[in-house]
Amino acid sequence: MIDLRSDTITRPTARMRRAMAEAEVGDDVFGEDPTVRRLEEETARLLGKEAALYVPSGHMSNQLAIYAQVNSGDEIWAHRSSHILANEQGATSVLARALPRAYDDPRGYPDHDLLEQWAAGSNDVHRARPRLICLENTFTGRVVPLTEQQRVADFAHALGMSLHIDGARLWNASVELGVPPSEAASGADTVSVCFSKGLGAPVGSALAGSAETVDRARRARKLLGGGMRQAGIIAAGALHALHHHRDRLAEDHRRAAELAVALDALPGMSALARTNMVVVTTPPDEAARWARAFTEHGVGCVPIGPDLIRLVLHLEVDDAMLDQAIKRIAEAAAAARR
Ligand SMILES: Cc1ncc(COP(=O)(O)O)c(C=O)c1O
Known part of the structure; x- marks a missing residue:
């Protein structure tokens, strides 16, 4: 996970x-x-x-x-x-x-x-x-x-x-x-x-x-x-x-920005980075179902509104894990759209 x-x-x-x-x-x-x-x-x-x-x-x-x-x-x-x-x-x-x-x-x-x-x-x-x-x-x-x-x-x-x-x-x-x-x-x-x-x-x-x-x-x-x-x-x-660990927060912010760009390019969702957080907008009222799909594909996340999901970058996520997360979310989103 x-x-x-x-x-x-x-x-x-x-x-x-x-x-x-x-x-x-x-x-x-x-x-x-x-x-x-x-x-x-x-x-x-x-x-x-x-x-x-x-x-x-x-x-x-x-x-x-x-x-x-x-x-x-x-x-x-x-x-x-x-x-x-x-x-x-x-x-x-x-x-x-x-x-x-x-x-x-x-x-x-x-x-x-x-x-x-x-x-x-x-x-x-x-x-x-x-x-x-x-x-x-x-x-x-x-x-x-x-x-x-x-x-x-x-x-x-x-x-x-x-x-x-x-x-x-x-x-x-x-x-x-x-x-x-x-x-x-x-x-x-x-x-x-x-x-x-x-x-x-x-x-x-x-x-x-x-x-x-x-x-x-x-x-x-x-x-x-x-x-x-x-x-x-x-x-x-x-x-x-x-x-x-203070200076390294810039790495979390950089990874959040990269994650948002990658997710924003996927069909059916948009994504915005804010410091170490990425807020994903799903189709209306779909956040809970999409968040379940992300989790089932191995990316933990939290729905924070009817069509908003929050993803947070932190100290335990490196670049290789970020690439993995992007791949898994792309698969999860494709499954959720079906
Ligand atoms: C903005 C904000 N303030 C306060 C807190 C409370 O912190 P704690 O969980 O240490 O009580 C949190 C927890 O996530 C938070 O996000």
């Missing part, structure tokens, strides 16, 4: 396993794990923020960002199909007890008119207090342009709101734009990044922001039972990924 369902499926490389086995560790709940500390400091520095907190997952990182910045009953604005609103079990309403307000824009970020409209009368006593805007970058592989991100950040700050970026794949945005991660995270008060997606580490994400916000998030992580003891074992995998 050539598994293109997600970049989360990668297993640690031999060198990464060695780094993990040899990690210096201590009790991180006492703040004594040198590897976790190093990971947090390096991540904060890379992202241009004061501090960072190592957490078990991107989900927890996003929710801690919200919990640390929002009071019960405040509004958070996020995309309708963002991970925060669509794939975290409604946790914003359970943990921070925030009121989610969903924007819906195919580009992944809200336009100026909508923000103006939502901000109008926000001081009205009848209204919930708008407190946080969330962006996702990349958004299904699509990079949010830096000028748009800055525009949303400026808008949020002018209104006394904060900006959180779910940057599970911010590393991909940084490589695609050719800018340092700190620039890709610019304007954000908090940013969540994942080590276990394109970077290929087995576990973990980080929340970066001001020292004060990260302190609040650290307390909330403990509240949720997320304090980890000798976490340096897994943090070492994340550090290794940070040092050795």
Whole structure:
């Protein structure tokens, strides 16, 4: 099976396993794990923020960002199909007890008119207090342009709101734009990044922001039972990924572009590459059936809409596997068309 369902499926490389086995560790709940500390400091520095907190997952990182910045009953604005609103079990309403307000824009970020409209009368006593805007970058592989991100950040700050970026794949945005991660995270008060997606580490994400916000998030992580003891074992995998797997994301993007060109030429489908993801459009309402056919022909994929299939390039896919995947999908598509 050539598994293109997600970049989360990668297993640690031999060198990464060695780094993990040899990690210096201590009790991180006492703040004594040198590897976790190093990971947090390096991540904060890379992202241009004061501090960072190592957490078990991107989900927890996003929710801690919200919990640390929002009071019960405040509004958070996020995309309708963002991970925060669509794939975290409604946790914003359970943990921070925030009121989610969903924007819906195919580009992944809200336009100026909508923000103006939502901000109008926000001081009205009848209204919930708008407190946080969330962006996702990349958004299904699509990079949010830096000028748009800055525009949303400026808008949020002018209104006394904060900006959180779910940057599970911010590393991909940084490589695609050719800018340092700190620039890709610019304007954000908090940013969540994942080590276990394109970077290929087995576990973990980080929340970066001001020292004060990260302190609040650290307390909330403990509240949720997320304090980890000798976490340096897994943090070492994340550090290794940070040092050795960031630049190679460009290879995933190059392979995604090649895959999209090859699939786009096949009858019955069109395909678009966005950073490390390829989105295939099938005939109407055929995504589930075509995705089954791809899988039966040995290429793992995920249907993400009635006629959309997602394929993700990652660390375990080389050029020979890419050629194989293209051949198998061509056979699968021919079978599905019959
Ligand atoms: C954009 C985005 N944010 C957050 C997450 C959550 O990450 P985790 O699975 O580590 O909780 C994911 C997971 O795929 C994601 O795609």
